[in-house]
Amino acid sequence: MSTHDTEINRDATRLLGLEGVSVTKVKDDGAGGSTVYVVTGEDSARACPSCGVFATRLKDYRTTAPRHLACGGRQVSIRWRKARWHCTEAACARRTFTEAIPQVPARMRTTAALREAAGAAVADGGRTVVQAGRDLGLSWPIVQHCFEVHAARSLPAEPAETEAIGIDETRRGKPVWKQNPDTDKWELVADAWHIGFVDAIGGRGLFGQVEGRNAASVAEWLALQPATWREAVRYVAIDLCATFRAAIHRALPHAKVVVDCFHIVQLAQRHLADLRRRLTWKQHGRRARKGDSIYTVRKILRRNKEDLNHEQRQLLKTELEHMGTYGKQIYAAWQSKELLRDLLHLAVTRRHVTPDHSTISAARHRFFSHVADHAHLPELVTLAETVEQWWDGIETYLTTGITNAASEGNNRLIKLEARNAFGFSNRTNQRLRSRCATTRRSRRETHPH
Ligand SMILES: [Zn+2]
Numbered sequence: 104m105s106t107h108d109t110e111i112n113r114d115a116t117r118l119l120g121l122e123g124v125s126v127t128k129v130k131d132d133g134a135g136g137s138t139v140y141v142v143t144g145e146d147s148a149r150a151c152p153s154c155g156v157f158a159t160r161l162k163d164y165r166t167t168a169p170r171h172l173a174c175g176g177r178q179v180s181i182r183w184r185k186a187r188w189h190c191t192e193a194a195c196a197r198r199t200f201t202e203a204i205p206q207v208p209a210r211m212r213t214t215a216a217l218r219e220a221a222g223a224a225v226a227d228g229g230r231t232v233v234q235a236g237r238d239l240g241l242s243w244p245i246v247q248h249c250f251e252v253h254a255a256r257s258l259p260a261e262p263a264e265t266e267a268i269g270i271d272e273t274r275r276g277k278p279v280w281k282q283n284p285d286t287d288k289w290e291l292v293a294d295a296w297h298i299g300f301v302d303a304i305g306g307r308g309l310f311g312q313v314e315g316r317n318a319a320s321v322a323e324w325l326a327l328q329p330a331t332w333r334e335a336v337r338y339v340a341i342d343l344c345a346t347f348r349a350a351i352h353r354a355l356p357h358a359k360v361v362v363d364c365f366h367i368v369q370l371a372q373r374h375l376a377d378l379r380r381r382l383t384w385k386q387h388g389r390r391a392r393k394g395d396s397i398y399t400v401r402k403i404l405r406r407n408k409e410d411l412n413h414e415q416r417q418l419l420k421t422e423l424e425h426m427g428t429y430g431k432q433i434y435a436a437w438q439s440k441e442l443l444r445d446l447l448h449l450a451v452t453r454r455h456v457t458p459d460h461s462t463i464s465a466a467r468h469r470f471f472s473h474v475a476d477h478a479h480l481p482e483l484v485t486l487a488e489t490v491e492q493w494w495d496g497i498e499t500y501l502t503t504g505i506t507n508a509a510s511e512g513n514n515r516l517i518k519l520e521a522r523n524a525f526g527f528s529n530r531t532n533q534r535l536r537s538r539c540a541t542t543r544r545s546r547r548e549t550h551p552h
Pocket of ligand 1: 151155156190195196
C-alpha cells in the first residue's frame with residue numbers, strides 16, 4: 104500500500120463518501136470544481152482476482168479518473184493512484200493485476216454510486232434518460248444501461264398478490280410494418296396497441312404490459328404469472344370488451360368479471376345522442392338549429408337529473424312536449440338513461456352500504472320495464488340488450504364497487520412519461536419505463552429511503 108508515504112485527509116475522505124479509497128488532497132480545478140486525489144484504502148484490493156492470495160510484490164502505480172457524483176454542488180474529478188501487483192502464487196496463471204474495489208470494479212470508468220444515481224433518477228425520479236445524462240455528465244447508453252440494471256433490481260419479479268386486477272387496452276404510437284423480403288408481404292412488427300394489467304385496488308400500479316389487443320395476448324400474459332397469484336385474483340375489471348371477457352373466463356375461470364360503470368353510462372349517453380339526432384332528422388329533415396325546441400334542450404339532455412334545477416326540468420318537459428311524439432320519445436330515452444344511472448348508483452362505493460339483492464332487482468326491473476314500454480325505439484333496445492349481456496359484471500360492480508379507474512390513472516402517467524421522452528422508439532424500453540412510472544409511489548412506500 105502507498106498510504107505510508109502520503110497523509111490521509113480523514114475529513115475529506117468522509118466528505119467524498121466513496122467507499123474503498125482515502126483522500127490525500129483536494130485542489131481547485133480552476134473551473135468551479137475540485138480535483139480529488141485518492142489512494143486505495145481497502146486491503147482486499149490487493150487480493151489477486153484469480154487466486155485470491157494477497158500480493159506482496161509491487162509492480163508500479165497508475166492513475167485513473169473514475170467519474171463520480173458531484174460533492175456539495177461542485178464537480179469532482181477523482182485521480183485514483185492505484186497499484187499494480189505481481190501475483191507470485193506458483194499455481195496462479197495471472198502474472199499481474201491492478202487494484203479494484205467494489206465501488207470501481209476492474210475496467211469500470213464510473214463509480215457504483217454514480218451509476219446508481221443515474222438509474223434511480225430515471226426509474227424513481229421520473230427524469231428522462233437524456234436529462235439524467237445531462238445532470239450527471241454521462242452518455243445516453245450508459246444512463247440507459249444504469250436504468251435497466253436499477254429497474255431489474257427494484258421492480259418485483261412477480262406481481263404482488265391482489266384480489267382485483269384491471270385490464271384495458273391503449274394505443275401507443277404508430278404500428279410498425281416491415282416488408283418480408285421472402286414473401287414481399289407487409290408484416291406487423293410492433294403493434295400500436297398495448298394491453299395493460301394493473302392492480303385495481305392495491306394501488307401498486309402496472310403489473311405488466313403486452314402488445315396486441317386480442318384474447319390470446321391477454322390469456323398468454325395471465326398464464327405466465329405464478330399459479331398462486333392467479334388463484335388470488337377474484338375480480339377482473341374491464342371495459343365492455345367481449346374479447347377480454349372470453350380470455351378471462353379461460354385463463355382465470357374462478358374470477359368474476361367486473362364491468363366499469365363509467366363505460367355503461369357513457370354508452371347510455373351515446374345511445375341517447377343517436378336517438379336525438381335520428382328523431383331530429385325525422386322531425387325537421389335536417390340538423391337542429393336555433394329556434395327548434397330540440398336545439399333549446401339538447402344541452403340539458405346531456406346533463407344528469409340531479410344537476411338540473413327546477414326551471415331546467417320544466418324547460419326539458421315543455422319543450423319536448425312541444426315537439427310532439429318525437430319529443431316524448433326523446434324524453435323517454437333520457438328517462439331510461441337516468442333509470443340506468445339510478446341502478447348504478449346503488450353501488451357500494453357510492454352509498455357505503457352493500458345493496459341487497461331485492462333493491463338491485465327492483466332498480467333493474469324499473470329500467471327494463473321502462474325500455475319494454477318503449478320497445479319501438481331501437482337505441483333503447485340495444486342499450487337494454489347490452490345491460491342484459493353484461494349483467495353479471497354490472498351486478499359484481501354494484502356489490503364490490505371495483506372499477507377500472509386504476510387503468511385510466513396509469514395510462515395518464517404512461518402518456519406523460521412518453522411525452523417527456525418525446526415518444527419511445529423501443530417498445531421493450533417503453534414498457535419498462537411505464538412500469539417504473541406507475542409503480543413509483545408504491546415502491547417508495549415499501550422501501551422508503
Ligand atoms: Zn493470483
